[in-house]
Amino acid sequence: MTERGPESVDAHATYVFAVCWNPDPSVFVGLAGVTDVASVTTLPLQKLTAIVQTVRARDFTDEAWQARLSDQRELERYARAHHDVVTAAAACCPTVPLPMATLYHGEQRAREALASEADRFHAALERIAHHVEWGVKVYVPPCPPDDPVRSAAPADRSRPAPGAGLAYLDRKRGVQERRERIQDEALTAAETVHSEVQLLATAARRLRPHGVQLSGDPRIQVLNATYLVAEHRADELALLTQSLQERTGVQIELSGPWVPYSFVGEV
Structure with missing residues (x-):
């Protein structure tokens, strides 16, 4: 679902965290999401609702995302932020999480793309509800300690007792x-x-x-x-x-x- 490509410096995109049934918008108040550009909010999709956030498109170009993948600390920050929003949604209603960095060129494009998958979303929500x-x-x-093997090893390697080596191998x-x-x-x-x-x-x-x-x-x-x-x-x-x-x-x-x-x- 993710759409990426060359973007102008000031272009924005719509980041989608999840698709739900009837979420409570108040649960997302105060959540930082993945950016400081805009708040996490809801996007109506007829009988479905997407949980979205406006982000800077330049932060999610292929080059920017590859750089983020190589920065473990930054990647973990994004993963936690994404999961926090999904968890908040799932706590109040049936929720289908979307992969991290699911992105569209604006809300209208997000509506069109997500609506085209409405049947699959409804099927998933019915399966996971409650x-x-x-x-x-x-x-x-x-495993038991290996003491029997150690005790079976010849104590005096210069003068092993007759048959000691064979006994050691058997025990091992x-x-x-x-x-x-x-x-x-x-x-x-x-x-x-x-x-x-x-x-x-x-x-x-x-x-x-x-x-x-x-x-x-x-x-x-x-x-x-x-x-x-x-x-x-x-x-x-x-x-x-x-x-x-x-x-x-x-x-x-x-x-x-x-x-x-x-x-x-x-x-």
Whole structure:
């Protein structure tokens, strides 16, 4: 949806944060949005309403945006500002978040472009109304210490006892097999967690598990999933994940509730 191109120094554009059903305009009062040019406001679209802000077009040219992508601090500032507006909207009504830096050449062009996608917006809003997104991550439990291997190593390397090297290798192999067994059991438990949480949820998405390098967490992640859950079932979800952790022995992290970014589709 984003429209970018050469702009005059004084040209303005319309930045769209989200599309909603009947938002309360007062919730956006005082929100800074992504610019100091104008306040965050609403843009009527017949039965829909867009949450918008006027911005300087020159701040969102391809060159300007590429520069922003290379500045981690500035990018985080924009991401937080965008999310704050979306969260405010979602707190008062069903809301479809739009990608960061969704931009149009003025309000009339925004109306035309968004209205052309009205059916998709209505379908997404019907799907997520009175629902929130929850994240569930499952980790392999800590492996037992390797003390048996260390204790099996020959104490005097100059004069090893007969058979000590073979015993050491056998024990080391046993530790590796135990680790593999724990991970296999965790993978099976992750399938159980996903299956049971999915029964409670309206929709679910499985994501690629985060590796240690990406997350900085030394634990092995075996499930990274997100679920669309009715608001009134939040307590039920919390109890279910606690029960699953006790039953399976894996570590389960429940996060949320979030705006249902993962379940609005490509709009």
